[in-house]
Amino acid sequence: MPHHVDAGLATTLKRVASTLKAADIPFALGGSFAVYAHGGHSSDHDVDFLIREQDKETALKELATVGFRTEQPPEDWLVKVYDEDRMVDLIYRPVETPVTAETLRDSEMISVEAISMPVISATQLMVHKLLSYSQHYCDFATGFPVARSLREQIDWDRVRRETTTSPYAEAFLILLDRLDVVPFPGDKPVRVGG
Numbered sequence: 001m002p003h004h005v006d007a008g009l010a011t012t013l014k015r016v017a018s019t020l021k022a023a024d025i026p027f028a029l030g031g032s033f034a035v036y037a038h039g040g041h042s043s044d045h046d047v048d049f050l051i052r053e054q055d056k057e058t059a060l061k062e063l064a065t066v067g068f069r070t071e072q073p074p075e076d077w078l079v080k081v082y083d084e085d086r087m088v089d090l091i092y093r094p095v096e097t098p099v100t101a102e103t104l105r106d107s108e109m110i111s112v113e114a115i116s117m118p119v120i121s122a123t124q125l126m127v128h129k130l131l132s133y134s135q136h137y138c139d140f141a142t143g144f145p146v147a148r149s150l151r152e153q154i155d156w157d158r159v160r161r162e163t164t165t166s167p168y169a170e171a172f173l174i175l176l177d178r179l180d181v182v183p184f185p186g187d188k189p190v191r192v193g194g
Contacts, residue, residue: 005033005036005045006045008084008086009033009086011083012086012088013047013088013113014114015066015083016049016083017029017049017112017115017117019063020051020059020062021117023058023062025051026052026055026101027049027050027051027055027059027117028050028103028104028107028119028120029049029050029107029112029119029120030048030049030050030091030094030125030128031044031046031048032044032046033046033047033048033112034048035122035125035145035146035149035150037110037112038125038150040146040150041145041146042142042145042146043141043145044142046087046089047087047088047089048088048089048091049088049089049090049091050092050094050099051090051099052092052098052099053092053098053099056090056092060072060079060081060090063081064081067083068082068083069081070082076093077091077093077094077096078090078091078092078093079092094128094132095127095128095131095132096131103120104118106123106124107121108121121153122153122154123153123154123155125146125150126143126146126147126154127158127159127162127163129142129143130143130163130166130168131166131169133166133168133169134168138168140172140175143172144181147172147176147181147182148181151182156182156183156185157185160173160185160186
């Protein structure tokens with residue numbers, strides 16, 4: 001983990017992970033801390049865990065037992081827990097797709113702050129990042145550091161396959177090609193206007 005990660009957030013992350021592990025609740029670390037765990041860079045500083053929807057009540061109960069404040073926001077894709085003022089998102093439906101056992105299997109065990117935990121794959125992180133872009137939120141600046149720093153670990157053909165429905169994802173992949181970060185996935189390079 002890079003030295004500039006907030007020590008309080010790192011401690012909170014460890015507390016959540018060890019509580020979920022002790023309760024046998026399947027999970028994987030996602031979001032910017034997952035990017036860091038893979039050795040990459042992210043412009044966000046959020047703590048996100050992926051869990052299955054059927055485990056959310058148990059997860060909240062277990063975390064409340066060890067002193068977290070829990071919250072079920074009106075959004076129907078995540079729940080939140082707080083360690084003092086530090087927030088952790090437990091996400092069970094990222095980018096409109098339910099977290100399943102298969103989602104959680106697409107992870108690798110990495111030691112994060114001295115606790116071994118499942119971390120979602122770099123490829124899945126990139127897919128989630130690209131599918132989060134929409135007409136309401138399309139800040140490609142959040143995706144570039146992830147793409148650049150993890151590009152060797154990402155299966156770009158799979159990213160393209162899993163994001164074909166999104167014009168924003170396609171635009172991002174074309175930008176990566178034009179900026180010589182990653183060639184456009186698939187057979188032929190894209191030539192715009194040429």
